[in-house]
Amino acid sequence: MSNNYKIEQAAVIGAGTMGRGIVISLANAGIPVLWLDNNPDMVAAGLKMAEDTWAQNVAKARITPGEASLRRSRIQAVSGYADLAEVDLVIEAVYENLELKQQIFRTLDSTVKQGAILASNTSALDIDAIAAVTERPQDVLGLHFFSPAHIMKLLEIVRGAKTAPAVLDAAVALGQRIGKISVVAGNCDGFIGNRMLHTYVFEARSMLLEGAFPHQIDSVLQGFGFAMGPFRMYDVVGIDLEWRARELAGKGQDVDQVQVDNRLCELGRFGQKSGQGYYQYAPGSRQAEHDPLVDDLVQRESERLGYQRRNVGxxxxxxxxxxxxxxxxxxxxxxxxxxxxxxxxxxxxxxxxxxxxxxxxxxxxxxxxxxxxxxxxxxxxxxxxxxxxxxxxxxxxxxxxxxxxxxxxx
Structure with missing residues (x-):
């Protein structure tokens, strides 16, 4: 293939939440997608979710029944890497584990045609470390979709040290084609968005220990105009995601600032999905309600860690x-x-x-x-x-x- 990197056939690896949203985004934009997951039941569940999404769009008269079936026809489940040999773009969307992603990229390197773009939907991992296990680092980059990927507008395109300019151009053109607002970011821990979020959340968590409460911090930030404060955000995405990631990595679990999260997770309070997190939720509701039990837990944790609580305005x-x-x-x-x-x-x-x-x-x-x-x-x-x-x-x-x-x- 020449250096213009034309994307006529894509593939997505992984059929969890992110993979599903990415597949829907590609199919919506007219791009045929091969879908691979080591658990075929996950792909079947993903296809059902895509069909339900399009059925809802038909019911709301956003698309016609014919358009819904056309979108569905662009997705094909496949059973192995050999089926991906001729695709122009592969987006890996498995969970955040560097060794697993490297293993996938080694396999892609040996099975997918030369000149294909190999992309990782990582939200924070080192793109250069992923590219380094291939013989074609110039064709590797990050495509960090935001969840849910078929709804959220942002796409962070992460350039590795060796990513070819033509590959970046093709990724920007793809972003435009699938209706995203694309921003090119350099390679560092967390890229642009999550790197900044880390410092923001660190302050919010520090103020919990110093004397504030979750509902108080969220209320101030929402009053400023944020769509939601940091603790409501964690309830939406799941408090347990970072908790499990720290467990897997074997580090970061003893930092003062995450102790409140740790206690909540130990109680099974993972956020909206479990009906309780920093807030409580009535059955079937997404309405965050203040929970005095969480205030008590915050107070106990900060005192246990030796903080003198004060009024944080x-x-x-x-x-x-x-x-x-x-x-x-x-x-x-x-x-x-x-x-x-x-x-x-x-x-x-x-x-x-x-x-x-x-x-x-x-x-x-x-x-x-x-x-x-x-x-x-x-x-x-x-x-x-x-x-x-x-x-x-x-x-x-x-x-x-x-x-x-x-x-x-x-």
Whole structure:
């Protein structure tokens, strides 16, 4: 195949939640998909879910019955890697385990034709470590869909150190074809979105231990305009996902900030799916209701860990969560993980429910000098993690703002 990487036939590996959403997205856009999972029952359940989704769309008069059957006809279950030999694009969408993904990519490397694009739907793992097990790292990249993938608009396209420019171009064109808002990100832990989310959630969890409660933090952030606060978000995605990931990795489980999550998971409070998480849910309802038992658990955990609880006000909650995002966003710009501040804002607007124009535009509106001053204030009171990014110092010295930064340079 020439270097224009035309995508006429795709394949998806994995039939869990992410795989299902990706298959539906491709079929909706007219792209034939071969679907492989080591458990054929998972593919059968995935096909049923796709059919139900399209039936609902027909019932709401969004598509015709003919269009629904056309979309269904584009998906074909297959039984082995040999069936994928001639596809133009493979998207691996299995769970977040580097060894498993590497094993899949080794197999793809030896079975799929030369010139095919090999993509991983990882949300945080090292794309270069995945590409390195193949003989064609130039054809490997990350396509990080957001869940549910057939509904969420954002697609993070992750370039590896050796990803060919033509492969990136083809991925951007694919994003457009399937109706996504695509942002190209460099390779680092968590890329753009989840790397920033990590610092934001760390502050929210720290404030729980210092004296705040989940409903209080969520209420402040929702009042600011977020679609939902961090603890409601965890209830929606499942508190147990990170808990199980920490168990699998054998690290991170003893950090103070995750102890409340650990206690909730030990009680089987995984979030909406179990009817209880940081909040409680009436049977069949997704309405988060305040649960005083969780407040008691938070209080007990913070006291057990030796924290002196204090009143954490709305202003502090908002400032710490927002500035954690902005400072990490500045580091991402500085390291050229994002090409410009608008890309960071697009990720946060379309993947994380940030209000208005996005975190970096919000910071520009506050004034970068003011942001720096507040970061220095937090550093003085809360420690070195609040050291302003070097880029912030540079922008203040030059009288510039985040929107002036292109490809890591202002």
């Amino acid at each position: 709305a202003e502090e909650i908002l400032e710490r969560c927002l500035l954690a995002l902005v400072n990490e966003g500045a580091k991402i710009l500085e390291e050229n993980i994002a090409a410009n501040s608008r890309d960071i804002d697009l990720v946060y607007l379309n993947g994380y429910g940030f209000p208005a124009d996005g975190p970096m535009a919000w910071a520009d509106a506050q004034g970068v000098a003011h942001i720096r001053e507040r970061l220095l204030h937090l550093r003085e009171h809360l420690g070195e993690r609040w050291q302003p990014a070097k880029l912030i110092d540079r922008l203040v010295a030059d009288g510039k703002q985040f929107s002036d930064v292109q490809e890591g340079k202002a």
